[in-house]
Amino acid sequence: MTLSLHPFRDDAPEALRLANALKVQLALIDVHRFPDGEITPRVSATRPTAIVYRSLHAPNGKLIELLLSADALRRNGATRLVLIAPYLPYMRQDAVFRQGEPISQRVIAQLLGAAFDRIITVDPHLHRTPSLAELFPTCKTTRLFGADALISHLRASPLPVNTLVVGPDVESGPLVRRIAEKLGFEHATLTKQRQGDARVEISMPDMPPTEGRPVLVVDDICSTGGTLCAAVSRLKALHAGPITVFVTHLLGGAPVVGQLRQAGAASVISTDACAGATGIVHLAGLLAGALEGSETLTADQA
Numbered sequence: 001m002t003l004s005l006h007p008f009r010d011d012a013p014e015a016l017r018l019a020n021a022l023k024v025q026l027a028l029i030d031v032h033r034f035p036d037g038e039i040t041p042r043v044s045a046t047r048p049t050a051i052v053y054r055s056l057h058a059p060n061g062k063l064i065e066l067l068l069s070a071d072a073l074r075r076n077g078a079t080r081l082v083l084i085a086p087y088l089p090y091m092r093q094d095a096v097f098r099q100g101e102p103i104s105q106r107v108i109a110q111l112l113g114a115a116f117d118r119i120i121t122v123d124p125h126l127h128r129t130p131s132l133a134e135l136f137p138t139c140k141t142t143r144l145f146g147a148d149a150l151i152s153h154l155r156a157s158p159l160p161v162n163t164l165v166v167g168p169d170v171e172s173g174p175l176v177r178r179i180a181e182k183l184g185f186e187h188a189t190l191t192k193q194r195q196g197d198a199r200v201e202i203s204m205p206d207m208p209p210t211e212g213r214p215v216l217v218v219d220d221i222c223s224t225g226g227t228l229c230a231a232v233s234r235l236k237a238l239h240a241g242p243i244t245v246f247v248t249h250l251l252g253g254a255p256v257v258g259q260l261r262q263a264g265a266a267s268v269i270s271t272d273a274c275a276g277a278t279g280i281v282h283l284a285g286l287l288a289g290a291l292e293g294s295e296t297l298t299a300d301q302a
C-alpha cells in the first residue's frame with residue numbers, strides 16, 4: 001500500500017515539514033469559492049491511503065472544506081483516509097454548561113469519525129472525556145503529546161536545572177508532570193476559576209519557593225490569553241525569575257504573545273500546530289513517528 005499527503009494551501013509550510021520527514025510529496029487541495037459563498041475542494045491524484053493534513057483552529061469554514069475533501073478523495077480512489085489534525089477543535093465544549101447548549105465535542109467527533117478511518121492529533125482537550133477512543137468509537141485514533149516535542153526542543157536549548165514547571169489549572173496537570181518528570185524539574189499546579197470568556201482568577205496553594213527562580217509555565221491551549229496572563233502576573237508578583245511560556249496550541253496568535261510579554265513573560269514558545277503562532281517547536285517529527293510503523297510508507301514519489 002502507498003500513501004499520499006494532502007494539505008490545504010494555508011497549512012502547506014507545516015505539511016511540508018511532515019512531507020520531508022516522511023519523504024513523500026505534497027498533493028495540495030485547492031478550494032474553489034463560488035460567488036454565492038459555497039465552496040468546492042479539488043483534490044489531486046491520491047494513493048490508496050490518503051493523509052489529509054489540516055490544523056483546525058478557526059474551524060467553522062475549515063470543517064466543511066475537510067468533509068467535502070474526504071468525499072472527493074474517496075471518489076478519487078482513496079480506500080483509507082487518515083486525518084492529521086494537530087489541533088482538534090470544539091473539545092472544550094464537552095458538556096452542557098448552560099441550559100440550551102449542545103455538546104459540541106460529540107457533534108464534531110461524529111462528523112469527523114464518519115469521514116475518516118484514522119485521526120491523529122496533539123494534546124486534544126479531553127477534560128471530562130476519558131479517551132479519544134471513547135469519542136471516536138468507529139475509527140483508529142492516536143493522541144500525541146506536545147510535551148514530547150517541547151522536551152526535544154529543550155534538550156537542544158536547555159533551561160536552568162532549578163526551573164520550576166507550573167501549570168495554570170488542574171487540566172494542565174498531565175502536561176506539567178510529563179515535562180517536569182522527563183526533564184527532572186520540580187513542578188506545581190495552580191487553581192483556576194473562570195469568571196468569563198477572557199477573565200480568570202488564579203490562586204496558588206502550596207507553591208514551592210519562586211523568588212528569583214526560572215519558571216516554565218505550560219498549557220495545552222492559549223485562546224484569549226486570560227489564563228496564561230493571569231498565571232504569569234501572579235508569578236511576577238511573587239518575584240519569580242525569568243518566565244518562559246510554552247503552549248501547544250497558540251490559538252490567539254501574535255496579539256496574545258504581546259499580552260503575555262506585557263504580563264511579564266520573558267519568552268513565549270509554541271508548536272506549529274496553529275499557523276501564525278510562534279511555531280518554533282515543530283511537530284513534524286512527532287507526527288511522522290506516529291505514521292511510521294503503523295501506515296505502510298512506501299512513499300508516493302510520483
Ligand code: R5P
Nearest residue numbers: 171221222223224225226227
Ligand atoms: C482550559 O482548560 C484550557 O486548558 C486553557 O487553559 C484555556 O482554554 C485557555 O483559554 P484562555 O487563553 O482564553 O484563557
